[in-house]
Amino acid sequence: MGIQEQYRSEAAALLSSGEVKLVIGFGAGSTADRRRPLFARTPDEAQKFVLDAACIANLSTYLVTEGLLSDGKKVAVFLKPDGIRSINILISEAQLKPEQVVILGYAIENGKEITPLEGRNISDFSIGEQIRSLTPPPHILQEAERIEEMSATERFEFWKEHFAKCIKCYACRQVCPMCYCRRCIVDVNQPQWVSTSSHTLGNFEWNLVRAFHLAGRCAACGACDRACPVNIPLRLVNYRMGKEVIDAFDYCAGENSNQKPVLASFKQDDPETFIL
Amino acid sequence: MTRILLRNKLDDCIAAWQKAGFSVLAPVRRHEMSSFGEVQKASDMAFDLVLPERTIKDHFFPQTEPLIKYKISKHQIDSETMTPPDQKRVFFGVRPCDASGLAIDDPLFGWDYKDDYWFKRRENSVIVTIVCTEADDFCMCTSVKLSPDSAKGADVLLRPLLNGAGWQVEAVSERGTALLETISPLLQENSEPTAPLPQVAEKFDVEKVMEWLADPASFESQFWKDIALRCVGCGSCTFLCPTCHCFDIQDEGDTYQGIRRKNWDSCSFANFTMHTSGHNPRNTQSTRWRQRIMHKFNYYRGKFGVNSCSGCGRCTRQCPVDMGITETLQAISTLPR
Structure with missing residues (x-):
């Protein structure tokens, strides 16, 4: 039995036994190479699940939908390691209760082979080492290094050109599991702290606010980057911020669910180099 | 015999238009975006490109x-209305769907108030x-009763020649006729055949959709x-849409001076309908998506006689x-009734 059939029947079993109220997975998309999120509430609906190497979205973002888990019931979700990492971060930030999430884990090797991951509860997964050694895909790394070598002026120009394209559609925020604020700072409008204007300055404001808020919290799933309709290389921003946090605090977000959020905790030996 | 414009005359053509003040x-690819x-x-x-990622709407709306610059002092308020630049422009290589989008939005911007900025x-x-010679999996002009060679919203219609050397040229408005006069020495008489149009399959039955949407019972479905x-x-669907036109007015500045701006807004956002009281009449994503579809294929048509989709x-x-x-309209047109 292939992984797709295995997970279809497992999802159906979870639903028919009543263990979970909902399974979030993937279904066929509008073209042959597209997959779309699919929500199954009945065993029949679970037969529509598709699971193959095209299933790259991070579905954990749906778990923080307002009200979804407030009834205390369980939800099962198809997750790759980056999704599992997101769950760890969400638990450590008290946004999810571990017992409410059933993980149907899978990994995609070389962009082709898909294998199931053992374990169904978040505590079954030890992904710490894997995450530490995780580097972005070669083309991203290459680009990150290229930017690193730029002068400050060149770097500013690089980001200015990209951010100038931003239309403030907030797709990056909406697909991000870590952007769970019920009211994002840019939507707080009494008073309007952050301008809604999508001029270059306003776009800088938005993209910098998001970069800061994701520092030490990003699961590196690349959802923001893929979602951006104007192709801003957002994962470069988050990769750089993550690296900064690892270097400064030896902290890599999402290694396990017992972590204390790095910017919400301290250690005696934290570096104080930034304090004058 | 018809007139054609050869590709190798395009540089001269651009120069001629620039000389005439345009x-x-x-369509361009710049900074990883079209x-x-x-x-x-x-x-x-x-x-x-089948179609640039961004629409030409960006250049009209x-x-x-910026709308107004203002300064507030103790006894008076000074304000200055900021008007859009009056630069003459030629948009070359617009797809029929984008051009139609402009024509669809015209009545909206001129309805109770004539929007000078537009x-x-x-x-x-x-x-x-x-005119299109290629379509991709997402093109759906034929489903909304337009076509890959629709002249709606156009001033000049170019049909690519089969041999790829240029375009058959036809003015479809007075403005188009005037534009062609500026390049008449560059045009030649020719009877080369034009390239065939792409097949764009009809993906939904828009009449059925409109009928279902107009039924009050469908609202709470x-x-x-x-x-x-x-x-x-x-907001990506709304901001990339050639006909979505919603905006918000925001004052940007401090207590004493600032700029009043007209910024894109989207019915997808929770804030779009948030009342000052905190009550939100569209407080779920489904009510917002319903609004988007209803607006495009029911309300807009009721007011302006045309669907707000090209x-x-x-x-x-x-x-x-x-x-x-x-997907939504396909699903609606196959709903059991």
Whole structure:
């Protein structure tokens, strides 16, 4: 039995036994190479699940939908390691209760082979080492290094050109599991702290606010980057911020669910180099 | 015999228009994005695109636009109205769906109040449409009763020649006729055959959709909750839409001075309908998605006699969760009744 059939029947079993109220997975998309999120509430609906190497979205973002888990019931979700990492971060930030999430884990090797991951509860997964050694895909790394070598002026120009394209559609925020604020700072409008204007300055404001808020919290799933309709290389921003946090605090977000959020905790030996 | 414009005359053509006081905008690829941008020569243009990622709407209704500059002092308020630039522009290589989008929005911007910001730009712009020879999986112009060679919204219609050497040229408005006069020495008589149009399959029955949407019982249908379940509530479909036109007015500055701006807004956002009291009449994503569909295929048509969709398919093409008008309208047209 292939992984797709295995997970279809497992999802159906979870639903028919009543263990979970909902399974979030993937279904066929509008073209042959597209997959779309699919929500199954009945065993029949679970037969529509598709699971193959095209299933790259991070579905954990749906778990923080307002009200979804407030009834205390369980939800099962198809997750790759980056999704599992997101769950760890969400638990450590008290946004999810571990017992409410059933993980149907899978990994995609070389962009082709898909294998199931053992374990169904978040505590079954030890992904710490894997995450530490995780580097972005070669083309991203290459680009990150290229930017690193730029002068400050060149770097500013690089980001200015990209951010100038931003239309403030907030797709990056909406697909991000870590952007769970019920009211994002840019939507707080009494008073309007952050301008809604999508001029270059306003776009800088938005993209910098998001970069800061994701520092030490990003699961590196690349959802923001893929979602951006104007192709801003957002994962470069988050990769750089993550690296900064690892270097400064030896902290890599999402290694396990017992972590204390790095910017919400301290250690005696934290570096104080930034304090004058 | 018809008139044609050869590709190798395009540089001269741009120069002629510039000499006549126009700036020339065309599809371009810049900074990893395709959009309409100013060009100086033919090689700046990206002709291989089925459709640029961004619409030409951006150049008529920009994402942010200053309206008024103001200064508040103890006894008086000084304000200065900021008007859009009156630069004459040629938009070369517009797709029929994008050009139609402008025509669809005209009645909206001129309805109870004539929006100078829109119409000044409209009056100063000449739209040169290039008929499609390619379509992708997301194109759906035929489903909304337009076509890959629709002249709606166009001033000049270009049909690519089969041999790829240029375009058959036809003026479809007075403004178009005037524009062609500026390049008449560059045009030649020819009877080369034109390239065939792409097959764009009809993806839904828009009449059935309109009928269902107009039925008051459909408003509370479970259908909306199911179809919008995966919508993440971003604004990419609305901001990339050639006909979406909603905006918000914001004052930007401090207590004493600032600029009043007109900024794009989206019915996908929770804040769009948030009342000062904190009550939100569209407090779920399904009610927001319903609004978008109802507005495009029911309310807009009721007011202006036309659907607010030109079938470009960008909503689906760019959606991070593969939603869009096509899927929803397909689902509606196959609902049991």
